[in-house]
Amino acid sequence: MSHEQETHRPESYGMIAEFDSPETLMAAAEKTRDAGYSRIDAYSSFPIEGMVEALGQKRTGLPKLILLFGFIGMCTGLFLQGWTAASNLGITIGPYMFYGYSMNIGGRPMLSFPNFIPVTFELTILFSALAAFFGTFILSKLPMPYHPLFNSERFSLASQDKFFLCIEARDPQYEKGKTEEFLEGLNPDSIEEIGH
Amino acid sequence: MNRSSTELRAKYAAMSRTAMIAGLIGVIGLVVGWIVEADKFYQSYIFGYAYWITITLGMIGWMLLHNMTAGKWGFTIRRFLQAGTFNGGFLTPLLLMAVLIIPIIIGSGELYDKWMGAHDGDHVLENKTFYLNEPFWYARMVFYFLFWIFLTMTLKRLLNREERTLDTSFSNMRTIQRLSGGGLVLFLLTVNFSMTDWMMSLEPHWFSTIYGVILLIGGVISAIALCIVMTVSSSKYAPFSKYLDTKTYHDLGNLMFALTVFWAYVSFSQYIIIWSANLAEEAGWYLKRTEGINEYIGYGLLVFHFIFPFLVLIQRKWKRDPNRLKRMAIYILAVHFIDIFWQIKPAFQRVGEASGLNIHWLDFAAVLGIGGLWLWLFLGGLANMKEPLLPAHDPRMKGAKPIADEDLATVNA
Numbered sequence: 001m002s003h004e005q006e007t008h009r010p011e012s013y014g015m016i017a018e019f020d021s022p023e024t025l026m027a028a029a030e031k032t033r034d035a036g037y038s039r040i041d042a043y044s045s046f047p048i049e050g051m052v053e054a055l056g057q058k059r060t061g062l063p064k065l066i067l068l069f070g071f072i073g074m075c076t077g078l079f080l081q082g083w084t085a086a087s088n089l090g091i092t093i094g095p096y097m098f099y100g101y102s103m104n105i106g107g108r109p110m111l112s113f114p115n116f117i118p119v120t121f122e123l124t125i126l127f128s129a130l131a132a133f134f135g136t137f138i139l140s141k142l143p144m145p146y147h148p149l150f151n152s153e154r155f156s157l158a159s160q161d162k163f164f165l166c167i168e169a170r171d172p173q174y175e176k177g178k179t180e181e182f183l184e185g186l187n188p189d190s191i192e193e194i195g196h
Numbered sequence: 197m198n199r200s201s202t203e204l205r206a207k208y209a210a211m212s213r214t215a216m217i218a219g220l221i222g223v224i225g226l227v228v229g230w231i232v233e234a235d236k237f238y239q240s241y242i243f244g245y246a247y248w249i250t251i252t253l254g255m256i257g258w259m260l261l262h263n264m265t266a267g268k269w270g271f272t273i274r275r276f277l278q279a280g281t282f283n284g285g286f287l288t289p290l291l292l293m294a295v296l297i298i299p300i301i302i303g304s305g306e307l308y309d310k311w312m313g314a315h316d317g318d319h320v321l322e323n324k325t326f327y328l329n330e331p332f333w334y335a336r337m338v339f340y341f342l343f344w345i346f347l348t349m350t351l352k353r354l355l356n357r358e359e360r361t362l363d364t365s366f367s368n369m370r371t372i373q374r375l376s377g378g379g380l381v382l383f384l385l386t387v388n389f390s391m392t393d394w395m396m397s398l399e400p401h402w403f404s405t406i407y408g409v410i411l412l413i414g415g416v417i418s419a420i421a422l423c424i425v426m427t428v429s430s431s432k433y434a435p436f437s438k439y440l441d442t443k444t445y446h447d448l449g450n451l452m453f454a455l456t457v458f459w460a461y462v463s464f465s466q467y468i469i470i471w472s473a474n475l476a477e478e479a480g481w482y483l484k485r486t487e488g489i490n491e492y493i494g495y496g497l498l499v500f501h502f503i504f505p506f507l508v509l510i511q512r513k514w515k516r517d518p519n520r521l522k523r524m525a526i527y528i529l530a531v532h533f534i535d536i537f538w539q540i541k542p543a544f545q546r547v548g549e550a551s552g553l554n555i556h557w558l559d560f561a562a563v564l565g566i567g568g569l570w571l572w573l574f575l576g577g578l579a580n581m582k583e584p585l586l587p588a589h590d591p592r593m594k595g596a597k598p599i600a601d602e603d604l605a606t607v608n609a
Contacts (some may be wrong), residue, residue, distance in 0.1 A: 049443060073329045117464065
């Protein structure tokens, strides 16, 4: 982290409010979103249906990225087979020369598309699966060995039976006193400010 | 825009009457065709029968699958699945299909003459007689229907027990799950063999181990498509109006999407194996279907039964918007018609002379006649069903998404 960012860093990471059930968390998230907070997140031990919408989070471009990679995989599969099985084309890569080697197998056409489909299909799936896996990893900023929320004692209950809503300090509307007051209006079980 | 379930049932009853009239028109057409052109009649009849039996079987499949897995989507469509198979009483689609196989039995000498008649020293067919012989064919047919009726009848009784007793313990569930699990195995086997018996044996020299699955999957997509059409059409009425949400549509759309891919998978796997081997007794089936106009229908299926619905249904907005989803479901039902046509009708053509399209006005009469009667019983069953249209007292539905107590009254109304 550069020095410039260091100096602008807010004192705390944010403020968390603890709730007892997914329904109350959901209602709180909706109210927070409607109050104009944008840097908010919810934590629970299981996925809650509709929470993404309640938090007002935008959908990522991941599906389009996966589609793109699937398409690249499909083209790779078709090209690889078309080149190696149906042409004598030489391709130079660095100091090496690679040749296609067309072969007549059982009198079938050189470009035997029915036979090309399985490999094309597999490469499409492989490319999109890898894009999905690494895309999710990168967009979620994983691996993340440290997170400020780990500083909270009570937060470990998020992996058991409690539900947390966090308003992050980098939210433009974040003001310690005001935000605390706002969170209190949501009737949480507890409120805590989280340091870095 | 929130209307009562009484109005919904009245709507079903009205649609049921329309279907009955359409069915009777189709039946009159079939009777006329049977008198005028008996040879064409049986070909068209088995095509129409194949269209509707696959949908009926698809509905049984969904019911078994949902009993095993649960999930909000299935509780929404459970009554449609029950009304489309066995719904108590004699007037149910499954019993209708059992009765409507009689014309196929009458015409069996003509439809299956290649193996039911004299073999004329045909070595391949002689070696198949241990399976393809008339008494065994009838015995299997009786067994299939008895099994399907027994299975759906028992499931109907078990699944609706909560509605009567309001017993919300899970005591019933284990029986239902065991029956559905075991039933699913035997169901898939009976479907596979019945499709072999009735459709594949039209061309007795040819064989494909995945043929029954291809037909079943076509029916399974169409069954869910029909359920989607019904769900969306009922969505403005109680009890559906309060219960349905975007997620349910999304799930139903995803199931339809997944199965279009599965249909392509099994269809292509059959094709590539036969194409690669290129053996005379297997390739003939595809030769007939890739000659003349049949070839374009085959390519058309690839585009319109797979690529187009794949590209449409992969998009969220098409699955989450009920009206778009309904349009896609109607589309799937139409494409299933072409799929079954391409599978069944070229069977009556010979290699080398299949340049024309083997289409006949009786094809439409058969689909309309059988379908009209089918929908008459299906919609009529829904209109007169004793149980509420959502299984509100099913303990597993309470776990998936319970109906609010204040809305229970509208469910039971």
